[in-house]
Amino acid sequence: MSGPTKDTLLSVRDLSLEVARTGHSVVKEISFEISSGEIFGIVGESGSGKTLATRAMISLLPPAIKVSGGSVAYKGREVLTMNDRELRRLRGAEVGVVFQEPMTSLNPSMTIGRQLEEGLILHTELSADERRERILDMLRRVGIREPEGALAAYPHEFSGGMRQRIMLASVMLLKPALLIADEPTTALDAVIQRDVMELMVDLTRAEGTAVLLISHDLPMVARYTSRIVVMEKGSIVEHGRTEDLLEAPQHPYTKKLLSSLPFRGEPRVVDMSKAPMVSAQNIVVDYPGRKSLLKRATAKRALHGVSIDIHEGEVVALVGGSGSGKTTLGRTIAGLVEESEGQIRFQGRARDADWQDYRMNCQMVFQDPYSSLDPRMTILALVEEALRLVPNLDTAAKKKRALETLEEVGLGTDYASRYPHELSGGQRQRVAIARAIARRPRFLIADEPVSALDVTVRAQVLDLFSGLQKRYGFSCLFISHDLGVVEQVADRVIVMQDGRIIEEGDRDRIFDNPREAYTRRLLSAIPALDHNERGGVTLKWRLENEA
Amino acid sequence: MKKFNLNGLIGGILIAALVIVAGIGLVWTPFDPMKLSFTARLAPPSAIHLLGTDEFGRDVLSRLMIGARASVWIGFLTVAFATICGTLIGLVSGYARGWVDGVIMAVNNALLAFPGILLALGLLAVFGANQYGIIFALGIAYTPSMARVVRGAVLSLREREFIEASRVMGNGELYTMFRHILPNCLAPITVLATSMFGWAILSESALSFLGLGVPPPAPTWGNMLAAGRPLIQQAVWLGLFPGLCITLTLLGINLLGDALRDRLDPRMRGLK
Numbered sequence: 048m049s050g051p052t053k054d055t056l057l058s059v060r061d062l063s064l065e066v067a068r069t070g071h072s073v074v075k076e077i078s079f080e081i082s083s084g085e086i087f088g089i090v091g092e093s094g095s096g097k098t099l100a101t102r103a104m105i106s107l108l109p110p111a112i113k114v115s116g117g118s119v120a121y122k123g124r125e126v127l128t129m130n131d132r133e134l135r136r137l138r139g140a141e142v143g144v145v146f147q148e149p150m151t152s153l154n155p156s157m158t159i160g161r162q163l164e165e166g167l168i169l170h171t172e173l174s175a176d177e178r179r180e181r182i183l184d185m186l187r188r189v190g191i192r193e194p195e196g197a198l199a200a201y202p203h204e205f206s207g208g209m210r211q212r213i214m215l216a217s218v219m220l221l222k223p224a225l226l227i228a229d230e231p232t233t234a235l236d237a238v239i240q241r242d243v244m245e246l247m248v249d250l251t252r253a254e255g256t257a258v259l260l261i262s263h264d265l266p267m268v269a270r271y272t273s274r275i276v277v278m279e280k281g282s283i284v285e286h287g288r289t290e291d292l293l294e295a296p297q298h299p300y301t302k303k304l305l306s307s308l309p310f311r312g313e314p315r316v317v318d319m320s321k322a323p324m325v326s327a328q329n330i331v332v333d334y335p336g337r338k339s340l341l342k343r344a345t346a347k348r349a350l351h352g353v354s355i356d357i358h359e360g361e362v363v364a365l366v367g368g369s370g371s372g373k374t375t376l377g378r379t380i381a382g383l384v385e386e387s388e389g390q391i392r393f394q395g396r397a398r399d400a401d402w403q404d405y406r407m408n409c410q411m412v413f414q415d416p417y418s419s420l421d422p423r424m425t426i427l428a429l430v431e432e433a434l435r436l437v438p439n440l441d442t443a444a445k446k447k448r449a450l451e452t453l454e455e456v457g458l459g460t461d462y463a464s465r466y467p468h469e470l471s472g473g474q475r476q477r478v479a480i481a482r483a484i485a486r487r488p489r490f491l492i493a494d495e496p497v498s499a500l501d502v503t504v505r506a507q508v509l510d511l512f513s514g515l516q517k518r519y520g521f522s523c524l525f526i527s528h529d530l531g532v533v534e535q536v537a538d539r540v541i542v543m544q545d546g547r548i549i550e551e552g553d554r555d556r557i558f559d560n561p562r563e564a565y566t567r568r569l570l571s572a573i574p575a576l577d578h579n580e581r582g583g584v585t586l587k588w589r590l591e592n593e594a
Numbered sequence: 595m596k597k598f599n600l601n602g603l604i605g606g607i608l609i610a611a612l613v614i615v616a617g618i619g620l621v622w623t624p625f626d627p628m629k630l631s632f633t634a635r636l637a638p639p640s641a642i643h644l645l646g647t648d649e650f651g652r653d654v655l656s657r658l659m660i661g662a663r664a665s666v667w668i669g670f671l672t673v674a675f676a677t678i679c680g681t682l683i684g685l686v687s688g689y690a691r692g693w694v695d696g697v698i699m700a701v702n703n704a705l706l707a708f709p710g711i712l713l714a715l716g717l718l719a720v721f722g723a724n725q726y727g728i729i730f731a732l733g734i735a736y737t738p739s740m741a742r743v744v745r746g747a748v749l750s751l752r753e754r755e756f757i758e759a760s761r762v763m764g765n766g767e768l769y770t771m772f773r774h775i776l777p778n779c780l781a782p783i784t785v786l787a788t789s790m791f792g793w794a795i796l797s798e799s800a801l802s803f804l805g806l807g808v809p810p811p812a813p814t815w816g817n818m819l820a821a822g823r824p825l826i827q828q829a830v831w832l833g834l835f836p837g838l839c840i841t842l843t844l845l846g847i848n849l850l851g852d853a854l855r856d857r858l859d860p861r862m863r864g865l866k
Contacts, residue, residue: 383758406764419755423777423860432773436764466860482759 056225056257057081057104062117064099064108064281073112074100075282083224086248086258088268088289090304091278092501093472097261100278101227103127104259105142106134121225140170143218143256145211145247147230152214153202160198163217170221181220189216189246207369208239212246219250226251229261236368236528237572244271263502265304266574266586269293277301294583302582307506309531310576312513314555317538322395323356324522325380325409325490330354330389332375349375351546352389355524357490362516362523364537364554366530366569372546377492377526381411393490407437410483414495416475420467426453426478427463433485449485456481456511473504477511484515491523497532509535531573534558542566602853608846616666619659627656628811636829646831648821654835661813662839665795668729668814672794675733677787680740681779687741688748689771699745702738710735711797715806723806732797736790743786747779781855788851792844799840815839 057080064074074096081087091097102108104119106126119126121137129137138144146152154162160182167178179198186194189212202210211231218226228247232240248271251258262268268275269289277285277292277300285298296302330353333346350372357363365373378384380391382398382405391398398405410433413419420429430449434440440448450460456477467475476496483491496512497505513536516523527533533540533554540557542550542565550563561567567589574586625643630650637647645654687698705713710732717731751757752775760770799816801807803823808814810821815836822832 381762383761403764406762409762411759411762413755413759415755419759421756421774421778432760432765433763468860479759 054082055080056083056085056122057259058118058120059100059104060118060120062100062103062119063115064096064103064112065115067111067113072115073281074103076117077276077278077281077283078117079276079283079286081225081257081259084252084255084257085274086251086260086272088272088275089259089261089278090263090265090268090275092263092503094280095278096281097278098229101229101259101261104227105138105144107138136170139166139218139223140221141223142225142227143221143223145214145218145226145228145231147233150207150210150234153210155202158199158201159205159213163198163213163220166217166221182216185216185220186213188250189213189219190242191216208235208243211235211243215243215247215250219254219256222254223256225257225259227259227261230263231260232267233262233264237530238368238568240267241572265502266308269586270574270588277304294579294585295581296583304502305582305584306578307503308576308584309506309509309529309535310578311534311554311558312536315538317358317361319358319361321359324359324361324394325357325524326355326392327376327380328354328390328392330376330379330391331387332372332379332384333387349546350379350386353543353546353548354389355541355548355551357522357524359489359522360520362525362536362538364525364527364533364540365543366527366533366540367543368528368569370545371543373526373528373543374494375546376543377411377494377524380524381409381492382406403436407486408489410486410488410491412476412479412483412491412493412496415499416472416479417467417499419479420475422467425464425466426458426470429467429478430481430485433482437486449481452481452485453478455484455515457507471504473500473508476500476508480508480511480515484519484521487519489521491521492526493523494526495528496525498527498529505532512536529573530558530569534573542569601849602857605846605849605851605853608842609850612662612666612843612846615659616662619656619663623653623656623659625653625656627652627660627813636825638829639831645835646829648818648829648832649825654818654831657813657818658815658835658839661815661818661836664725664808664812664814665798665816665840666843668725668732668798668808669791669794671729672732672736672798673787673791675729676736676740676790677783679733680737681744681776681783683737683741684744684746685748685771685776685779688745689752689767689775695745698741702741705735705738706742708735710793711800714797714801715804718801718806723801723809725808728798728801728807732794735797736793740783740786740790743782744779747782748775751775751778780858784851784855784858788847788854791847791851795840795843 060078061076062074063072063076065072077100089097089101099108099112103114104126106129114127121141126137163182164178167173167181173181182198183194186197191197191209191212205213231247232243235243244267247258260268260272272289274287275289275292276283277298279300285292285296285301292301293305296305330350331348332350333348335346353376355363365376367373375384379386393405393409424432427449430452431445434445434448450463453460453463458474458477458481467478470478497508500508509532525533525536537554540552540554541548542563544565550557550561550566557566558570561570570589574588577585577587579585630652632651635647635651636649637643639646643653643655645658647653683698683702687695713735714731717734718727721727721730757770757774760774795815798807798814799819802814802816803820807816810817818836819833822829822836826833
């Protein structure tokens with residue numbers, strides 16, 4: 048690596064962090080440099096230390112963590128030894144930060160106008176009118192309609208994507224030289240994620256701001272950055288130009304990350320001639336609106352007459368952005384939400400005619416492995432509970448089946464007596480899958496089953512899922528906003544928007560020849576991968592207007 | 595880990611001591627706690643009367659031992675009553691929601707708006723002042739706060755995905771309520787129940803003090819404290835020792851309750 052040049056904006060040298068109380072090392076001697084105007088990426092999974100490392104760069108470490116060595120120089124000035132006054136001048140004015148969670152990074156009890164103005168009052172000498180002009184101009188640039196109205200509005204009146212735009216506006220108002228974006232779009236769905244990223248890149252390019260982009264999502268980071276470092280367990284394992292790193296990865300961990308990216312699965316033949324196993328016809332779901340003294344409750348329609356069929360052994364993916372109604376449809380079919388109109392049939396009979404049979408044969412895997420398992424039950428008890436109502440199975444047989452199922456999802460018997468909090472996210476999701484398949488259901492509903500997982504763990508869980516599906520041949524409704532995952536597992540894809548189905552077809556047809564503009568928009572958020580023999584990939588991004 | 599052990603241990607020792615003393619009091623006391631002795635009126639603590647005597651010459655230690663039984667029994671039954679009723683009401687209210695919740699919570703809030711001791715006073719006027727009247731009255735007075743806490747916990751729990759998972763498995767509402775929701779409410783229930791035990795002993799003392807408690811000459815810590823008040827200038831031990839007993843019992847119960855809550859929670863158990 049070359050020494051700091053005139054152009055170097057931020058220079059991190061051998062930075063090490065440790066837990067203050069135990070001396071446990073969390074970041075180990077990392078070094079890199081960011082030049083002015085550059086977009087630089089840090090990629091790593093949870094626990095890799097990437098967030099702590101970036102927090103150290105603006106001296107915002109949590110009290111339990113301390114710097115144990117190294118230096119961070121911003122424009123040649125040492126950050127780690129700055130006093131509070133100098134730090135305050137650095138943060139915001141010179142280095143802006145966009146955090147992951149747009150729900151909590153804006154103050155809910157302050158208007159947008161007040162929050163945006165705060166930084167300007169602190170760091171500039173502008174008059175009230177000038178501040179207002181500048182805020183309105185910035186809100187327009189980040190794509191907020193009616194910026195005058197937005198000034199007096201509160202954060203909860205905006206969607207997650209809009210809030211992240213506002214957050215970006217508040218940071219860019221001060222024209223910082225460096226923008227640190229820590230998982231800026233992870234909480235957003237794929238389409239909005241792309242919009243926010245494009246906006247961020249356009250804005251920072253126009254202002255000449257350098258960006259430090261931190262994420263677990265390697266393709267997303269690769270799309271926008273010129274150089275990347277890959278972190279694993281507190282160390283930088285690989286460092287290089289983005290294309291080189293992708294096409295010829297050196298370190299096994301980078302290779303593992305790349306090979307964990309979803310790929311298109313083999314096309315399978317599904318017998319579509321027989322009557323569908325699950326058939327939902329003209330489903331309408333209304334959510335009751337809020338009642339007030341003067342107004343009668345007006346219902347909000349979440350699904351406008353949606354019909355889907357799922358055949359024996361078929362994996363049907365339901366995709367769409369947030370608010371598209373895909374989760375509502377899944378929950379309605381599962382019987383967790385009551386339909387206002389329409390009929391659901393299972394194996395040729397009305398579902399409502401025999402709930403017991405339906406419950407035996409239809410199970411569900413939920414999105415959040417942290418909330419879908421009862422924290423007070425052991426892993427074995429959780430899986431056994433799924434067998435509680437199964438007839439013709441005595442207690443010993445149930446226990447045996449539960450243990451076998453745990454084994455099948457890759458959790459040995461030594462996990463049986465543990466509690467959910469002792470397990471990682473991926474292991475918990477394995478337990479959730481074990482619980483769902485223990486009954487040998489004919490039909491499985493999986494609502495974003497891998498969205499909360501790290502890239503490498505996601506790949507393992509998807510493999511497990513495909514293996515089990517092949518083995519037991521259950522039908523599956525797979526709900527996801529991530530088309531990459533869908534491309535790997537689905538036989539057929541159904542695209543939803545605003546409570547309606549807008550396109551449906553075989554996976555290859557949808558991915559190769561999308562008809563609807565919205566489908567193309569969804570597809571433009573994920574790369575097509577071209578694996579090479581060196582363990583690397585070439586990413587190709589689909590254009591939105593490409594047919 | 596170490597701290598939790600120590601606190602739990604102190605609490606355990608205090609409560610064990612209390613139970614042992616109350617138990618011994620059933621079969622043996624140094625003196626007959628009811629026996630009057632005009633030669634030993636208001637005797638200060640000495641080798642014969644370890645904790646002194648009261649204005650009728652009755653041995654304070656013996657009366658405290660007998661009183662322990664009444665106080666602890668009242669506290670225990672009151673808390674049991676309020677916890678069982680309050681938990682059931684809170685569970686049903688939070689799980690059913692809708693109009694059931696509306697009605698139950700309206701009544702509950704009306705009761706909560708009443709100071710507990712005032713409510714107990716009113717109820718005692720109806721049921722008559724005796725040991726079981728007090729338990730019943732205090733139990734009813736404490737039920738609303740338990741119901742409220744449990745309902746709050748249920749409301750947040752029922753949105754969690756494992757409750758939906760239970761429904762998808764086809765489990766009945768009652769099963770889900772008792773297998774998944776109730777165990778996860780245990781932490782707030784234990785915390786409230788232990789502090790309630792303290793309130794109950796204090797309220798019983800207050801009611802006895804007002805003359806509505808267990809009627810004399812039967813001793814409780816509360817009526818002993820009350821009886822010692824006018825004589826505090828001449829015989830400080832009359833008020834001091836019952837007060838000390840109440841304080842130490844409350845301390846023990848609170849320490850033990852905290853330790854119990856941590857112990858019952860699998861998430862706290864594995865922490866090192």
